[in-house]
Amino acid sequence: xxxxxxxxxxxxxxxxxxxxxxxxxxxxxxxxxxxxxxxxxxxxxxxxxxxxxxxxxxxxxxxxxxxxxxxxxxxxxxxxxxxxxxxxxxxxxxxxxxxxxxxxxxxxxxx
Amino acid sequence: xxxxxxxxxxxxxxxxxxxxxxxxxxxxxxxxxxxxxxxxxxxxxxxxxxxxxxxxxxxxxxxxxxxxxxxxxxxxxxxxxxxxxxxxxxxxxxxxxxxxxxxxxxxxxxxxxx
Numbered sequence: 001x002x003x004x005x006x007x008x009x010x011x012x013x014x015x016x017x018x019x020x021x022x023x024x025x026x027x028x029x030x031x032x033x034x035x036x037x038x039x040x041x042x043x044x045x046x047x048x049x050x051x052x053x054x055x056x057x058x059x060x061x062x063x064x065x066x067x068x069x070x071x072x073x074x075x076x077x078x079x080x081x082x083x084x085x086x087x088x089x090x091x092x093x094x095x096x097x098x099x100x101x102x103x104x105x106x107x108x109x110x111x
Numbered sequence: 112x113x114x115x116x117x118x119x120x121x122x123x124x125x126x127x128x129x130x131x132x133x134x135x136x137x138x139x140x141x142x143x144x145x146x147x148x149x150x151x152x153x154x155x156x157x158x159x160x161x162x163x164x165x166x167x168x169x170x171x172x173x174x175x176x177x178x179x180x181x182x183x184x185x186x187x188x189x190x191x192x193x194x195x196x197x198x199x200x201x202x203x204x205x206x207x208x209x210x211x212x213x214x215x216x217x218x219x220x221x222x223x224x225x
Binding site (some may be wrong): 007030031033035041042043044045048088090091092093095096097098099100101102103104109 | 142144145146151152153154155158159161167169170201203208209210211213214215216217218
């Protein structure tokens with residue numbers, strides 16, 4: 001079945017450092033979504049990328065969708081303690097009715 | 112306020128005792144789904160529903176049942192819970208097909224089966 005791999009599994013940074021998490025799919029994706037889950041919370045939608053090579057920014061967060069639509073990345077510039085949480089990518093899992101999540105990257109930030 | 116609600120939020124039960132986790136959304140969403148979250152395994156889809164009376168299996172459906180009799184409700188049923196179903200469960204809903212629309216998640220239900 002369709003798989004979505006995400007690396008790294010964990011990342012610990014000092015406040016102010018940059019952070020990147022990468023997502024790779026075994027198949028071409030029609031779109032990719034990113035979610036953030038704060039400790040003890042539920043996943044919250046961040047963004048959806050649809051076009052090949054697409055780049056979107058949300059303040060300090062930059063999202064990219066690969067040219068082949070099989071990989072994506074999330075980059076955070078100058079991390080803050082409020083960025084702490086697990087970041088998940090997700091894509092259609094074989095059909096548009098199923099959503100397959102990567103295992104997530106847990107980001108911790110040392111103030 | 113637009114939201115997805117789940118009940119109960121916490122549940123401790125024993126092996127074999129049937130239980131139901133309720134999920135309700137007030138956004139008139141067509142699509143609803145259930146996920147379980149386990150350490151190191153991320154979020155895995157259990158079942159999803161495209162509309163009333165239309166449901167289908169996700170990636171880990173064994174041991175679970177669902178029903179969609181009303182648009183707003185999508186209960187998850189464990190007819191004979193086992194310890195390997197101890198997990199954090201999330202209900203989610205979206206305007207359209209789950210693979211193409213943003214998901215709105217409920218607060219989660221932490222289930223322990225002893």
